[in-house]
Each structure stands twice: as C-alpha cells, then as structure tokens.
Amino acid sequence: MTTMRAAVINETGAPDVLVLAEIDMPAKVNAEFLIKVEAAGINPIEAKTRAGRGVIAGIRNFPAVLGSDFSGVVVEAPYEAHPFQPGTEVYGMAPAPRVASGSYAEYIAVQALSVAKKPANLSHVEAAGVPLAAMTAWGAVVDVARAHEGQRILIHAGSGGVGHFAVQFAAYFGAHVIATGSTRNLGWLRDLGATEVIDYTSTRFEQQVSDVDAVIDLIGNVHDDTGTRSLATMRPGGLLVNVPTGSWPTFMTDAAAAGMRSTSYKVSPSASTLEVITRLIEAGDVRVHVDEVFPLSDAAEAHQALERGHTRGKIVLAVTES
Template sequence: MRFRSTRPETALLPAPAVPDSMRAVVFDDPGSTEVLRTAEVPVPTPVLSEVLVRVVAAGVNPIDAKTRAGRGLSAAIEQGPCVLGLDVSGVVVRTPFDAHPFPVGTEVYGMAAVPRTPGAYAEYAVVPTLSLARKPSSLSHVEAAGVPVAALTAWGVIVETALAHQGQRILVHAGGGGVGHFAVQFATYFGAHVIATGSGRTLDWLSELGAAQVVDYTSERFEDVVEPVDVVVDLVGNVADDTGTRSLDVIKPGGLLIEVPTGAWPGFREAAAARGIRSTDYKTIPDGGALATIARLLDSGAVRVYVDRVFDLADAAAAHAELERGHTRGKIVLHVGDD
C-alpha cells in the first residue's frame, strides 16, 4: 500500500537571487516615533531551521511601539540599529534543505524572532520554521500580516488558557482592538457567551463578530450592567479608569482573570487572590501549528481579520503614531513589497 502525503504539493523552484542589502525601517536609540528612519541594511542570513522570507506586508503591534519607546522587548536589544516587526507575510526565498515543509516560493505568514533577529519592517526577514504556517489562501498578504501576533495571543488566552466552552461567560475588554476582535470570535466559535467592551464605531461591529452583549465604556460602567462572568480577558489593565481592578467585581468566585498588557497592573495577582479569584498573565507563543489551525478558520469564514489602516513601509512612524492614538479597529499593517 502506498501512502500519500496530505501536505499541499508545491513544485520545487530555483532559489531567486537575493541582494546583499535591503530597505528597512530602523531605530538606533529608543524614543518617540521620530526615531524611526528608513535605511539600507544587510539582508539577514538564516541559520539552522530558519527560512528567509521576502516580506510583502508586516503587522504593527503595540509591542513594537513599546519597544521603540524603550519598554517592551528593548532590554534584549544588544545594539542598534534595530529592525522591528514580529508579524510577517510573504514568500519563502531560502530554506535550510530541499525537502523543507515550506519550499521556495511558498506563501507564508508567521512571527519573526525580534529582537534576536531583524524583524519584518524590511524587505527580507528570517523566521524560524516552527513560527510559520502557509498563508490563508483567502487572504491577501496585507490581511495575513494582521493575523499572527494578535490571533496567537487571542488563541492562547481564549482556547488554551480560558478553555472556552459552551455555557461559559467571558468578558473581553477592548474587544475592537487587534487581539480583542480575535478573542471575541474565538470565544464565540467555541460556544462561550461573550460580553465585549468598546466604543464608537466598534459597537455594532462587535455584535457582528459574535458578542452577545456589548458595553460602551464611554457611557456606562461595565460592572453596573454585566452579570457575573467566569473569565475576564483584560486587554487594558489599570492604565485607563482602573479597568483591571473593577473587573474583579464581575468575576465569579473561583473565576479567572487573564491580564495581557505587560506592566499595566503590577498588583493584579495579589488583588485577585484577595477576592478568591484565579489569575494569570500571558505572553504570545509563536506557534506555527496554531497558526495553521487559525488559517483554516480564516479560510472557512468562521473567523475574520479586520485591517483598519495600511501604511507604506517608509511611513512606519505615522503607523506608530496612529497606533498610539488608540481606538484602532482591528489591525494596522505596513505594505512592504509586491506580491
């Protein structure tokens, strides 16, 4: 009996010529958006299981802005210039071996290992094999670049940590943001009753994404209108109106608080424990297997990604400024190169 591989067939293509240098957006020292500049830098060299990806689009995430400002991942930057950009969507141009799961020419999306290696705010990026998956066929590269960090964070929080299931009540703060709009959809997909906070143009949209109840945080306090919940996914913390602390008032005894933003509420563990509530923080795991599952959900139409704004690579500073103004609906993406 002969067994056939279930992996999609991809013809082996000759490796395209790769230049020695590339256009990238870098910063030398932390600071405001003005520290970002366009420069010509060496194309990174993949080692071991890494592949080289020609970048078509790169997602912009809050962790990028925090790192640029001297927080986030900045402690791991050994020297400048640094190339930001965890989210990448593009085409494989170099692989470690001929029979690699992502042959040359494969359209992929995933997470670069910033700041261990240069990121996706560049024409080329090296990405670990285990942090990649085939790009959802129904999505453009610009749409796909808005997925990895936000969707993997939401997947880890909702599916792997909260264990979303039928009959469970989950409150998602900032449901209209990058992570939030995936969290609402994943929790709904797995049968949970979802409540989401938002404002303005996100309110009706959150209902379309599956939220059973939407709370406009600008006009009412969620603790006054939300019945007790099993899980709170806090994507805000205490940086705005003590959202984290107030969340303890709506969590059932023995329920779970998941605190996502780094440093947004340093004392959440002690505060939750004092109320008989379980708690944990969360850090994104760059899991290519999970990305492959998410790709199937995206291609089936069960989950959607929303890209709010697209900027050219050279306008990365403007993209960071837009992100830091807040109230982004879904994701911001940089267009880097041609399909």
C-alpha cells in the same frame, strides 16, 4: 543582493526615531527560512519597545529592526525536501528581538517552527495582521480560559487587534461573550459574535455585568482602572487573564484579595497554532480586519496611529512597493 530597506531605530524614543535605512540582509542559518516580506503587522509591544519599554532588554545593538508579524514569499527553504519551497506564500510571527531581526524590513530570516502557509483567501496585507494578535487571543481564550459552551467571558477592548480575534474565538467555542468597546464599534462587535456589548464611553461595565467566569483583560489599569473594576464582575474563583505588558503590576495580588484566580499571558511563535487559525480563516469562521495600511517608509506614522488608540482591528505596513 546583500542589502535591503528596513525601518530601524537607532535609539529609543518617540515614533519619529523610526527611520528608513539600507542595512545588511539577514543570513539564513540552520533550519530557518529566508522570506521576502510583503507586509508586516504593527503591534503595541513594538511601540512600547521603541519607546524604551516592552522587550527593549532583548535589543543589544542599534540599528535595530522591530516587528514580529510578517506575510511574504519563501526565498530559501530550511532544506531541500521541506514542504514550503521557494515561491510558497507564508506568514508567521518572528521571535524578535530575542532571536530574529524584525519584520519591518524587506527580508527576514526566521525559524521553521514560526512559519505557516498563508491563508489562501487573504492578501499579504490581511495575513500580516493575523499572527501575533490571533495567537495571543487563542492562547488567552482557548489555552488558558478554555472557552466553552455556557461559559461567560468578558473581553475588554474587543474591537482591537487581539480583542477582535478573542471575541471570535470565544464565540466559536460557544461562550457567552460580553465585549466592551466604543460607540462606533458596538454593532461590529455583535457581528463578530459578542452576545452582549457595552459602550465604555457611557456605561460602567461593572454595574451591568455579573457572574463572569473569565475576564480577558486587554487594558489593565492604564485607563480608568479597567482591570481592578473587572474583579467586581466575576463569580467567586473566576479567572482573570491580563495580557498587556506592564498594564497592571499588582493584578495577581488584587485578584487573590478578591478571591479570584489570575495569570498573565505571553505569546510564543507557533506554526501549529497558526495552522489551526488558518483553517478557521479559510472556512470563514474567523476574519481579520485591517484598519489602516502604511508604506514601510511611513513606519513612524503607523506607530503614531497605533498610539492614538481607537484602531479597529490591525494596522499593517505594506513592505513591498506596488
């Protein structure tokens, strides 16, 4: 077999530029896996890239395959003695489009350092919703904000893909978690571990929250100046972590003017981080929520659903036909 099905883009634009095509299978080289993809997660950065923003600079040729998250089965291991031999169920995050062709395809070739064994208690569809979102949340909450007992952390968009992991990680490490969300998600956010929840549809969070040590900003200023308003909730010298690409171009200047520290956060594939997250998932301390599942042929519809907003947790593509 030399070809495979993939959802590709031949140009940038609206979701309907995502089309199903038959393309060449990727070739495994050096310390890479060849993996049969069972499911692929959908992430906002891919929608931005499809539209001509995001990481479009990394795409040099069309057709291009988007997608970072995958869960699947090893077809070829990096070498004979590698612990993940053919047949092993794995998941991970590909560094697409810079290094790898993406995961919206039946097969993917990916570096060994991007791959971990799939959590035993998750299906492939559930596992595909984990890597990019969970590792982004881990990086922002644990590595950068250093969540700990007694710390007050405000997390915006707590019910989204990154947000629902961020709430769980911050709570796991003992922080006092304040999460914003819509009315229908308030109870769910409490179940995830939020100490306080704020309905952004009816309440100005900056009038209810104060003395925050860290803000995990998953919105920026693209909606109702959420990022700028967050500065009023923080203690002097607090830390703002802005995550969505291009969501608040002046965040560092604005934070400094308000007497706050600030940084962006960009996730990189890391099997070692994913292995830690896997242990938390298998222990029942962290869970993933998949809101909608689309077949690979409906990748355009999946992007439309993502861009409508209000997704609880993740949207996933079922790549392998049942």
